[in-house]
Amino acid sequence: MDIIKGIGVSSGVATCSAVMLDAEDYRVPRRTVANPQIRREVMRLRDAFLQASQEVSTLQIAQADLDNKIKDIFAVHLHFLRDRTLRKRIAELIRRQKFTAEYAVSVTMRDIAKNFAQTPDSYISERVNDIYDIEKRLLRHLMGSRREDLRHLTEPVIVVAHDLTPTQTAAFDKQFVRGIATDAGGRTSHTAIVARSLGIPAVVALNEVTQRVAAGDTIIVDGNRGTVIINPDAAAVQEYKKYAAAIVEHVHELGGLALLPAETKDGTRVTLHGNIEFPYEAQITLQKGGEGIGLYRTEFLYLEADHEPTEQEHYQAYMDTIQICGQRPITIRTMDLGADKFTQKRLTSPERNPFLGLRSIRYCLQNQSMFKTQIRAILRASVHGNIKIMFPLITNLMELRQAKWILAEVKEDLEEQQIAFDDNLPVGIMIETPAAALIAEHLANEVDFFSIGTNDLIQYTLAVDRVNETVASLYSPAHPAVLQLIKQVHRAARRANIDVHVCGEMASELEFIPVLLGLGYTSLSLAPPMIPEVKKLIRSVTLSYCRGLARKVMNFDTDQQVTNYLRAELQELIDEVAGDKR
Amino acid sequence: MDSAPSNHSERLITIRNPHGLHMRPAVEFIDRANGFASEVQVQKGELIVDGKSIYQITQLIAKFGTELKLIVKGTDAEQAIEVLAEILERESYDNDVQAAP
Numbered sequence: 001m002d003i004i005k006g007i008g009v010s011s012g013v014a015t016c017s018a019v020m021l022d023a024e025d026y027r028v029p030r031r032t033v034a035n036p037q038i039r040r041e042v043m044r045l046r047d048a049f050l051q052a053s054q055e056v057s058t059l060q061i062a063q064a065d066l067d068n069k070i071k072d073i074f075a076v077h078l079h080f081l082r083d084r085t086l087r088k089r090i091a092e093l094i095r096r097q098k099f100t101a102e103y104a105v106s107v108t109m110r111d112i113a114k115n116f117a118q119t120p121d122s123y124i125s126e127r128v129n130d131i132y133d134i135e136k137r138l139l140r141h142l143m144g145s146r147r148e149d150l151r152h153l154t155e156p157v158i159v160v161a162h163d164l165t166p167t168q169t170a171a172f173d174k175q176f177v178r179g180i181a182t183d184a185g186g187r188t189s190h191t192a193i194v195a196r197s198l199g200i201p202a203v204v205a206l207n208e209v210t211q212r213v214a215a216g217d218t219i220i221v222d223g224n225r226g227t228v229i230i231n232p233d234a235a236a237v238q239e240y241k242k243y244a245a246a247i248v249e250h251v252h253e254l255g256g257l258a259l260l261p262a263e264t265k266d267g268t269r270v271t272l273h274g275n276i277e278f279p280y281e282a283q284i285t286l287q288k289g290g291e292g293i294g295l296y297r298t299e300f301l302y303l304e305a306d307h308e309p310t311e312q313e314h315y316q317a318y319m320d321t322i323q324i325c326g327q328r329p330i331t332i333r334t335m336d337l338g339a340d341k342f343t344q345k346r347l348t349s350p351e352r353n354p355f356l357g358l359r360s361i362r363y364c365l366q367n368q369s370m371f372k373t374q375i376r377a378i379l380r381a382s383v384h385g386n387i388k389i390m391f392p393l394i395t396n397l398m399e400l401r402q403a404k405w406i407l408a409e410v411k412e413d414l415e416e417q418q419i420a421f422d423d424n425l426p427v428g429i430m431i432e433t434p435a436a437a438l439i440a441e442h443l444a445n446e447v448d449f450f451s452i453g454t455n456d457l458i459q460y461t462l463a464v465d466r467v468n469e470t471v472a473s474l475y476s477p478a479h480p481a482v483l484q485l486i487k488q489v490h491r492a493a494r495r496a497n498i499d500v501h502v503c504g505e506m507a508s509e510l511e512f513i514p515v516l517l518g519l520g521y522t523s524l525s526l527a528p529p530m531i532p533e534v535k536k537l538i539r540s541v542t543l544s545y546c547r548g549l550a551r552k553v554m555n556f557d558t559d560q561q562v563t564n565y566l567r568a569e570l571q572e573l574i575d576e577v578a579g580d581k582r
Numbered sequence: 583m584d585s586a587p588s589n590h591s592e593r594l595i596t597i598r599n600p601h602g603l604h605m606r607p608a609v610e611f612i613d614r615a616n617g618f619a620s621e622v623q624v625q626k627g628e629l630i631v632d633g634k635s636i637y638q639i640t641q642l643i644a645k646f647g648t649e650l651k652l653i654v655k656g657t658d659a660e661q662a663i664e665v666l667a668e669i670l671e672r673e674s675y676d677n678d679v680q681a682a683p
Contacts, residue, residue, distance in 0.1 A: 076605045079612065079636040086637040115641060127605055127640070 008226030199529030294525020314377030444496035454504025518550025620656025
């Protein structure tokens, strides 16, 4: 039994067997075998080489009519797989170091790759990928079915990975994923967002979970305590069974809240919406008591398919969502690609600083035909439901005007073609940069609503990469600078009399809910599974209490003070609620 | 084979392909090398590798301007060294452009 401590980013508990996710950073655990097993490992190695080279020759024959480039790649793989001296070197490693065949393959191939990568000549260094491909092919044969493609799961699993990329999660078969454990990541990393939206437990920032877990190990992911237990003993399994049952009961209790309004004790009505990525999540939002979709992230349309989504594909996804939501509001955020998402691959040279680079609205304004395709689909869908459009990452007024101008252009086209759309489609922007927050007053005159994306706002305000575990502790919604900006945005919106929402992770962190209410925010959009919990909290406070709390917090000068105070207050609230019940 | 007269040929070669000895020529090189009975070695500085192993050849990281010593020992050494040296010295390989990353 092995316990690793990380950060719990999505609550719940799951006990399941682990699958290792295929990734660049994939590392085979360092494992050794006893002397008598060495022969067996060498045999397994030989078999893997044999099977892998057979596989490649079959591929080569099957795809004989492919272009030369692909044939060359196969030829290279085949030569490596038939190279006796390579196999000998790996077998040597098994014999001398007693490594498992998997680990010996991995060490050797990585060593070779490192040698390539060191040369500045890109023509040669690019070959690193061939080596990784060969490594993966060999590992696949060595590990057999234990290391499956997540697209074709047949039984419940816990996904163990270095860090999940949006592309990987888009390809998940979510039905069978019961938990996630990753080396990297933070509270707002992509992994955390996905896990919360699926309502499965997740623990991130475990540093070396991929090295300590082997595919097929039984592991417990405890998202509440932020721990992962590898190969638990009988006592631990028993304890967690009870714990999981208690959680289920709690969730059941929350389920009863779905039909009650999100209202403070003194009668202030709060609107709770869901953040979604896929249309089916709209269903979860409604089940959990959400009243609409406050943030529809559309990037996933781009990440799931191997081509740019067509207008029809966009339209279909929006219509699917409308079909579920009826006339409840749906705020569609236009494509927010770039940075950690896939546009990187499309750029000719990688950006030095992608989060400050060509992402989001900037990318859209430079790729207008792509942008227009999405806008057309949104406009076409707008006649069927209560649709709003929202532009992300606005940093200045010109960007907003340009985006609105493109929207107007598309409207004109549709008009000419006599295609129906809602001419009064509300237009909003995400406030997620300090720049936008500081000029909110000006922006407010030209939009119908604001939505604060707290994740990016915090990251850009505090200059902290939220996924970088070495600085992730500096990332905090409680930082006075962040709270000031959030306060200011509300004031600007109120003066211009426009709607303002919070749709970042902060809107689902319980200790911050009273502060947001106290600052005047009454519309929050969050991961659907969190809605009941947040509603329960809202129903346990009064607005006057929240205002007092916000005033007090705005006077603190460090984020530690703020955090400690809010946590203490939250604990008191929870105790009170528990007391009421007794 | 051992009873046949054994030859030893060596030649100094400079890589002239701007892209270096990349995968395509490396594959061609070892394919041809494996067709000869002679032992084939390639030396770069201190490092001597087996000229019949793709993995070892690629470990040379032979770039434009890299100097290599081709060493061939065996009955067909004279013929082999001509064929193999030609591959290493070629200034361009078919499809260089398409194969470029």
